Structure formats: C-alpha cells, structure tokens
Amino acid sequence: DQQVKQNSPSLSVQEGRISILNCDYTNSMFDYFLWYKKYPAEGPTFLISISSIKDKNEDGRFTVFLNKSAKHLSLHIVPSQPGDSAVYFCAASAFETNAGKSTFGDGTTLTVKP
Amino acid sequence: KAGVTQTPRYLIKTRGQQVTLSCSPISGHRSVSWYQQTPGQGLQFLFEYFSETQRNKGNFPGRFSGRQFSNSRSEMNVSTLELGDSALYLCASSPTGAGGSPLHFGNGTRLTVT
Numbered sequence: 034d035q036q037v038k039q040n041s042p043s044l045s046v047q048e049g050r051i052s053i054l055n056c057d058y059t060n061s062m063f064d065y066f067l068w069y070k071k072y073p074a075e076g077p078t079f080l081i082s083i084s085s086i087k088d089k090n091e092d093g094r095f096t097v098f099l100n101k102s103a104k105h106l107s108l109h110i111v112p113s114q115p116g117d118s119a120v121y122f123c124a125a126s127a128f129e130t131n132a133g134k135s136t137f138g139d140g141t142t143l144t145v146k147p
Numbered sequence: 148k149a150g151v152t153q154t155p156r157y158l159i160k161t162r163g164q165q166v167t168l169s170c171s172p173i174s175g176h177r178s179v180s181w182y183q184q185t186p187g188q189g190l191q192f193l194f195e196y197f198s199e200t201q202r203n204k205g206n207f208p209g210r211f212s213g214r215q216f217s218n219s220r221s222e223m224n225v226s227t228l229e230l231g232d233s234a235l236y237l238c239a240s241s242p243t244g245a246g247g248s249p250l251h252f253g254n255g256t257r258l259t260v261t
C-alpha cells in the first residue's frame with residue numbers, strides 16, 4: 034500500500050508560467066509534509082515543508098498547499114524557471130516515527146521549457 | 148559546513164557477494180537514515196540510526212543491515228547480493244531526526260549487481 038502518491042510522473046511547462054505538482058496521501062497520522070528537489074547524479078535537496086496544522090506555506094517562488102480533508106497537497110512554483118527542471122519528491126512523516134523515517138512518493142519530473 | 152558524504156560513488160558487484168557502503172553525516176547531526184531508490188521509484192526507507200541505536204526499520208530483508216558509530220558515521224551492509232539490489236542508495240542526516248526536520252542527503256552510492 035503506497036501511502037504517498039504522486040500520480041503525475043512528468044510535467045512540462047513554459048518558462049514564466051506556473052508549475053503545479055500534486056501529491057496525495059492515505060495515512061492520517063502524517064504530521065509533516067516536505068518537498069524535495071533532485072537533479073541527476075545528486076541527492077535530493079529540501080525545498081519547502083508544511084505541518085498538518087497549516088494549510089499554506091510560502092517561500093519565495095514556492096508555495097505548498099495542504100488540504101487535510103482531501104489528504105492532498107500541492108506545490109506551486111511561480112514563475113517557473115528552466116533551472117527548476119528536476120525530479121520533485123513529496124515526502125511525509127509522523128512526529129512519533131521521526132523525520133528519519135519519511136515516506137516518499139515516486140516523484141514527478143518537471144521540465145521547464147525556455 | 149561540509150555536506151553528507153557517501154563513499155564510494157559507484158560499485159559493481161556480483162550476485163552472492165556482500166557490500167558495505169559508508170556515510171559521513173553533517174557535523175553535529177546525530178540521526179542518519181538510509182534509503183533505496185530504484186528506477187522510476189520513490190525512495191524506500193531502509194533504516195534510521197540515532198546515537199548508535201537503530202530507531203526505525205523499513206520493510207527490507209535481513210540481508211540489509213547497518214550500524215552507526217560514536218562519531219555518527221554510518222555504514223550499511225548488504226549480504227548475498229541479488230540482481231534486484233541494484234539501486235541508488237542514499238544516506239540522509241538531520242540534527243535529531245525530529246518530526247518535520249528536513250533531511251540532508253548525500254549524492255548516493257550507485258550499486259550495480261551483475
């Protein structure tokens with residue numbers, strides 16, 4: 034049973050437009066949700082996070098929205114830049130089990146075209 | 148601060164052999180986690196160590212084991228290698244591994260089993 038799902042394996046957008054990456058989860062025990070970005074031949078790097086007590090968190094061009102009732106979160110990138118082209122992973126963790134044991138989605142490959 | 152360092156970057160082994168992967172966390176980080184990434188798959192949690200104790204374990208067979216040393220450095224061992232063990236193995240560290248803490252990943256060890 035995959036507890037964190039990213040249903041879109043890939044997304045292509047034009048430079049300057051909005052990129053929206055989606056993530057669904059099934060485990061109500063998750064307290065924190067994080068997004069990571071991964072370039073080829075590198076490890077994932079942390080992008081932005083949100084706790085379950087919030088519904089929005091913003092950091093520059095990146096905004097994460099959480100809809101707890103729908104068990105859905107999304108990452109918005111505005112405006113998208115070619116350097117944003119990477120694989121984006123959604124991850125979730127529960128306070129009790131610690132961040133070290135995070136559950137990741139399969140990733141969405143974002144391509145931003147100049 | 149130096150980032151998370153994983154060695155070696157690449158490994159080629161034969162079925163039935165065993166392998167040891169090494170991870171040096173960011174200085175001061177006491178939580179070290181290991182993840183497996185196979186093509187098209189998200190990151191699958193292997194185990195987490197904190198202060199030399201295994202705190203969490205994923206759903207992997209006993210062939211996969213690890214340990215953490217007093218300086219927080221960690222090693223992961225896979226015995227009796229199978230073709231399906233070919234993957235990118237990622238190590239991540241965080242100060243305490245507390246829920247919601249971002250994970251800091253190394254660039255991984257690419258293991259190929261022939």
